[in-house]
Structure formats: C-alpha cells, structure tokens
Amino acid sequence: MESSSEKRVEDELSHPIMVAERVRSAVDEADSFKLECSEVGKQVDRLLQMLRSLVRLATATSTAAPPLYERPIRRVASEAAKNLDRALALVRKCKRRSILHRVVSIVGAADFRKVLGHLDASVGDMKWLLSILDGGGGGGIVLTLPPIASNDPIVSWVWSFIASIQMGQLNDRIEAANELASLAQDNDRNKKIIVEECGLPPLLKLFKEGTSPLAQIAAATALCHLANDLDRVRVIVREHGVPAVVQVLSDSPMRVQTLAANLVARMAKHDPVAQEDFARENAIRPLVTLLSFDTFVDDPLGHLGKQTIHSLVQINKELGKGARGGKQFATSYSNSYLFMEGSSRGGNHRKERENEDPALKLQLKVSCAEALWMLAQGSVTNSRKITETKGMLCLAKIVQNEQGELQFNCLMTVMEITAAAESNADLRRAAFKTNSPAAKAVVEQLLRIIKEVDSPALQIPAMKSIGALARTFSARETRVVEPLVAQMSNRNAEVADEAVVALSKFASPVNFLHVEHSKSIIEFNGIPPLMRLLRSNEITQMHHGLTLLCYLALHAGNNESLEQARVLTALEGADRTGLPQNIKELVSSAIIHLNLYHAGNSQRMSYLP
Structure with missing residues (x-):
C-alpha cells in the first residue's frame, strides 16, 4: 500500500x-x-x-x-x-x-x-x-510487456489493469476488473501482488459508484476472490470497504446485492474486526430484509404462532421492535412489513426484485443467509442484532419450508445465535423467552429436523442448538428431551454422540433444572442406548457418554433403571481405565453416590477406592 x-x-x-x-x-x-x-x-x-x-x-x-x-x-x-x-x-x-x-x-x-x-x-x-x-x-488496456517486468509479467498486467480501473473509460474499467478477478482466482501470489500494487481502492470505488451493474459485478467478483485471507480483508477494512459494501447491499440490483452479501460472508469469516465493523454499519438489517423478501407473502404468520389477538401482538413486537406506544396495531404491523420489503434506499429496486428470475432470488437468499451465519459466528453482538429484527422468524420459516443450501445456511445461523445465547445470559433471556413466538418457532423447527429429517448435516447443528438452549427449557418441556434420547440410537455415530452432548447440557449441574431433566432422560429409556455407546471404541464418544451417565447417576441415583442396567459396574470398570482427570473425578463421585443407594451389596462396596 x-x-x-x-x-x-x-x-x-x-x-x-x-x-x-x-x-x-x-x-x-x-x-x-x-x-x-x-x-x-x-x-x-x-x-x-x-x-x-x-x-x-x-x-x-x-x-x-x-x-x-x-x-x-x-x-x-x-x-x-x-x-x-x-x-x-x-x-x-x-x-x-x-x-x-x-x-x-x-x-x-x-x-x-x-x-x-x-x-x-x-x-x-x-x-x-x-x-x-x-x-x-x-x-484501453495495454498488455505489452515492459522491460522492467520481463522477469515477472504478472506485475505489468496488474499495473495495466489497475490503471484502467482507476483512470479508464467505463467499458475498459469493467474489462480490467474482470481481468483482475481472473488473476486473483488463479493463485494467492497474484492476490498479494494486486493488493501490494494498490488495486483495492480503485476496485472499491468502482464497486460503490453504482454507475453500472456490470461494473459493480466485476469489481465485487475481484474483491470476493481477494477477501479470503485475514491480512487482505484487513486492508479492505482499512480502505473503508465495510461501509461501501453495506451501501451497495442496501441499494443495488439483485445480482449486485448477491455478490455484496458474498463479500460480507468472506470478510466476516476471515476477520473479527470486519465482523465488528459490519455490526457498527448495521449490515444485519439489509441482509435480513433481503432474506425475508417473499418469505411471508403467502402466509405471513404461517405455522409460527396461533393467530389470536395476543399472539399477533407478540409477533408484531418481535417484528417491529420499534413500534411506539399509542399506535394502532394495524399501523405498527404494516410498518413492520414495510421493513420486510426493504430499507428506504433498497425500495428503489423492489419491482425489479419481484420480476427477477427465481433462481437469482434463491441465490440472493443463499448468500444473505451465509452472510448472517458468518456475522453471527462467535459474535454475541451480531447475534443479538439478528434477534432484534424479524430475523428469527424468518430463519424459522425458511428452515421449515426450504431445502438445500438455503435451509442449511439458515440452520447454521440459528446454531451460531443459540451458541451466543448459551454464553450470554442477557441474550438468552431476551431472545429465547418462553412466550416469544420467534423462539417457539425456532425450537419447533429444530425439533422437527431432529425427529423427522434423516440428514446428519442438518441434525447435528439442530441438536447443538437445542443443547445450547438447554437452560431455557422448563421441566415440563419433556418434548425437547425425548427426540434427543431417541437419537442416541442413531446409526450415525456423530449424530448419536451429538445427542449425548446435548443431553449432557440438560443434566449438567449448571442447569438449574438438572434433576428434573435427568429424571426425564431416564424415563424416556435413555440408559440402554447410553450404555451401548459406552462400549464404543471411539474415545471421544465414550468420554461424552461417561459424562452424561455420571450426571444421571448423581442426580437420579435411586432410580431402578440405573441398577437394572448395571450402571455402577460400568462406572467402576471405566474408573480403572485411563481417563482425563476431570472425567475421572466425575466418575468417582458418581460411584460413591450410587453406593449410597446400594449400600447393602458388599461386593459393590468393595470397589470403592
């Protein structure tokens, strides 16, 4: 630079x-x-x-x-x-x-x-x-080779292309940006040369000018190829690329918005600073707006809640978040959906969006969902911003109705939001209240995927999400525990292991209702599949299974199912193997606790350390 x-x-x-x-x-x-x-x-x-x-x-x-x-x-x-x-x-x-x-x-x-x-x-x-x-x-573009670059022709080509983008006529700028995109796609060395020779500022300028969709597409394609490395993304951030991308995302034709969303995803994935900058520039709002386009047209509420006056008011609160007291419900409801159609600037392209090719609409949503996923990844701030829009309802609706990459990206976004909620009590209480229609809709879809969809790629993030929300469910929410117990018998080892991990979060001592949830797991016949998993040769799977089994023994040790399944014997056998210190201590505590309920058995008491 x-x-x-x-x-x-x-x-x-x-x-x-x-x-x-x-x-x-x-x-x-x-x-x-x-x-x-x-x-x-x-x-x-x-x-x-x-x-x-x-x-x-x-x-x-x-x-x-x-x-x-x-x-x-x-x-x-x-x-x-x-x-x-x-x-x-x-x-x-x-x-x-x-x-x-x-x-x-x-x-x-x-x-x-x-x-x-x-x-x-x-x-x-x-x-x-x-x-x-x-x-x-x-x-136009000059592709002859100067003597100074005879040993490295790429440098002279990069110079020529950047000069055309910065100083040329529109057609030459488009052609040059496409050539840079092609070079950047080839290898990382070309990317490094483009950045070192100051190619990013003119590309960003061409991208945000808005004089030609073709020019914006060419520039965005080049920028997407360049934004696959922390150092290069950091240069884009320093060149004020984040506000430029958000501006284009808010007010551009659909093809350009798709590439802008791709660029958000690339930058957020590789650079936490870019993640924070996108939060400050409020990139979440246009992304959720574009993702929501057409989602609620046929049935705005769908199966996301009963259409009573109370539930409509609740959903309106989730959608609007800014409706002021004193307004009629119809007005605030209408305002909420105005937001769905786009921001004030994005509205310029609403009619074009309605007439676009369905495949292009789908690709835009796929890109926006991926961008939200990358923005939410490891970020409490961005996860909170998504939940403060109508994003949760939109994600639930898409997970319910769509398939393929769009459904997967939305599910992964939900997984990141729930992971952030697990680590942040304020977000958990605000976004996943028991009476929240958005939270209910999300949980319903997660449970549906766990029970009905035979796809590990979808079941695993759904179970991770339910596990992350374990502390939000009441003792009466046994419908959440039952499908997880059933999945411990899944033929796929990863799915079965993830079910154990999720259930461990219900039975963990940090969960206020750990005793009630532990009893529910046992009542749904969770001990037999858990004992089978312990016989697995997979070390990680065995450790997860032992952890859950110890929690059940500690919190429901007097249950007959534990004695019938010879849990104490299994724990004593595991205690004699090489275990990590934290699991070894947990196993020892579980053995001592179980012996309290079976003290008359002298043989078992002899196993005590």
Whole structure:
C-alpha cells in the first residue's frame, strides 16, 4: 500500500530529470568516445522528454480527471534514475583530465554497450508507462510487456489493469476488473501482488459508484476472490470497504446485492474486526430484509404462532421492535412489513426484485443467509442484532419450508445465535423467552429436523442448538428431551454422540433444572442406548457418554433403571481405565453416590477406592 510518508510523484520524477540534465552536460564536455557519448545523449534526450511528459500528467489539476495511478510511475522512475546514474558515471570518465585519472578510469566500448542497453530498457519502460496512463484517456488496456517486468509479467498486467480501473473509460474499467478477478482466482501470489500494487481502492470505488451493474459485478467478483485471507480483508477494512459494501447491499440490483452479501460472508469469516465493523454499519438489517423478501407473502404468520389477538401482538413486537406506544396495531404491523420489503434506499429496486428470475432470488437468499451465519459466528453482538429484527422468524420459516443450501445456511445461523445465547445470559433471556413466538418457532423447527429429517448435516447443528438452549427449557418441556434420547440410537455415530452432548447440557449441574431433566432422560429409556455407546471404541464418544451417565447417576441415583442396567459396574470398570482427570473425578463421585443407594451389596462396596 502507498504510504502517507512517500514523496509526491512529482518529487519522485524530479531526481531522474536532474540526473538526465547532468548527463547532457557531461556529454557536451566529453573529449573521448565522442560518438558513443553522443548515442548516450540521444537516449537520455528521449528519456528526458518522456519524464517531462510524466510530470505534466502528474501536475494536471483537472478536478474532473481521475487521480493518476502512481505505483508503476514510482517503480519506473526509480529504475530510470539508477540507469541515468550509470550513464553519468560513464560519460564523466570521457572528460580529459590528468594522465593518472585516464589510467585508472579505463573506458571501453563494452561499457557503452551495457549503459546503452540500460537506457534502452528505461526508454521501453517509459513508452509502456505513458501508454497505460494514456489508456485512461480512452486507449484501453495495454498488455505489452515492459522491460522492467520481463522477469515477472504478472506485475505489468496488474499495473495495466489497475490503471484502467482507476483512470479508464467505463467499458475498459469493467474489462480490467474482470481481468483482475481472473488473476486473483488463479493463485494467492497474484492476490498479494494486486493488493501490494494498490488495486483495492480503485476496485472499491468502482464497486460503490453504482454507475453500472456490470461494473459493480466485476469489481465485487475481484474483491470476493481477494477477501479470503485475514491480512487482505484487513486492508479492505482499512480502505473503508465495510461501509461501501453495506451501501451497495442496501441499494443495488439483485445480482449486485448477491455478490455484496458474498463479500460480507468472506470478510466476516476471515476477520473479527470486519465482523465488528459490519455490526457498527448495521449490515444485519439489509441482509435480513433481503432474506425475508417473499418469505411471508403467502402466509405471513404461517405455522409460527396461533393467530389470536395476543399472539399477533407478540409477533408484531418481535417484528417491529420499534413500534411506539399509542399506535394502532394495524399501523405498527404494516410498518413492520414495510421493513420486510426493504430499507428506504433498497425500495428503489423492489419491482425489479419481484420480476427477477427465481433462481437469482434463491441465490440472493443463499448468500444473505451465509452472510448472517458468518456475522453471527462467535459474535454475541451480531447475534443479538439478528434477534432484534424479524430475523428469527424468518430463519424459522425458511428452515421449515426450504431445502438445500438455503435451509442449511439458515440452520447454521440459528446454531451460531443459540451458541451466543448459551454464553450470554442477557441474550438468552431476551431472545429465547418462553412466550416469544420467534423462539417457539425456532425450537419447533429444530425439533422437527431432529425427529423427522434423516440428514446428519442438518441434525447435528439442530441438536447443538437445542443443547445450547438447554437452560431455557422448563421441566415440563419433556418434548425437547425425548427426540434427543431417541437419537442416541442413531446409526450415525456423530449424530448419536451429538445427542449425548446435548443431553449432557440438560443434566449438567449448571442447569438449574438438572434433576428434573435427568429424571426425564431416564424415563424416556435413555440408559440402554447410553450404555451401548459406552462400549464404543471411539474415545471421544465414550468420554461424552461417561459424562452424561455420571450426571444421571448423581442426580437420579435411586432410580431402578440405573441398577437394572448395571450402571455402577460400568462406572467402576471405566474408573480403572485411563481417563482425563476431570472425567475421572466425575466418575468417582458418581460411584460413591450410587453406593449410597446400594449400600447393602458388599461386593459393590468393595470397589470403592
């Protein structure tokens, strides 16, 4: 990136111009090799003329003209200065001086050939540089190779493309952005060069200008390819990319919004700073708005709650969150759905959205759902913002009605929100109140997936979500425990293990209702499948199973099911194996507790440590 401490480009050019003037004077003073010095002088004259043309370009003060792309100018000017220094040193040796100086300073034809070769290379560099800068005036993309980049042609192509994006006509800018996207897609080295050569600012400018959807799509595609690394995403953030992306997301055609949502997902995935910045710029609102488009059209409330006056008011509160007291319900309900259709700026494209190809609408929703997933990942702030919109109802509705990538992305968003709620009591109490229609709708869909959908990819995040919400369920909510117990018998080992982990959160001592939930797990015949899992060869699965079994023994130790299943014997056998210290302590406590209820059995008492 260009540093604020760098000299102005005019100052950068003044040094080679000064050296070129000195070479011209030295050529005039030469006493030997006059013909060779004359050839050097001709090349220097050509360089001098080009350098002055560059200065005129750099000092042009038209406010309508785009800024000059300076990276290649600085590199070429620096190389030209070195070559002019070589020429000056050589020509000065051709001036008549003392006999000793002539002996020490022997000059040959080979020296002139070498210097002329360097000067010729600089002339070629300057020709190429002026051609790409002139391209900004309508000359188009230049793909010839300057001598300075002969060992690394990618650099010269990147320079040419960036110059066209920054200074070219619209069609050239679109073509150049597409070329940069293609280069960025190839490998990480190309991405690094594009960022180092200051390609991000002109791409972001093209992206947010909004003069052409094709230009925005080309720029967004390039930016998406570049935003797959923490350092590069951090550069986009420093270049004020986050507000630009949110602006485009709020007010652009659907194809552009899809790519903007992809960019949000990429940046949030790789950089927590970008995650926070998107929260500050309120990126959640347009994403939820776009995800909700068409979702509630046929049946705004669907199966998300009974349509009593009370439930409508509750749902309206969840949707609106900003409706002021004193307004009629119909008014606040209408305002809530105005928000669904888009922000004030996004409304400009509502009719276009309604007439768009269904496949494009679907892709936009997939992208928005992924963006919400990445924004919610590990972020309490963003998870809270999603729950403060109508996002929860929308996610539940989509999980209920859709399939494929859209359903998966929405389910993963729910999983991240519930994980944030598990770690944050305030969010848990606010978003997952027992009387919240949004929370009820989400839980209903999670339970439906656990019970009815035979897909580990969906069942596992659904169970993670239910487990994360374990502390929000009352003792009467046994319908939540039952499907988890049933899944302990699932043929898929990962699904069965995740069911054990979720149930452990119900039976854990940190759960206020751990005793009641432990009894429910046993009543739903959870001990036999749990004992079968303990015989698994998978160490992790065995440790999770032991943890749950110990919780059940500690909280419902007098239950006959534990004795019938020979739980005490199983725990004593496990205690003799190598266990992690925390599980070993838990097992020992469970053995002691179970022995309290079976003290008459001397054989079992003998197992006590």
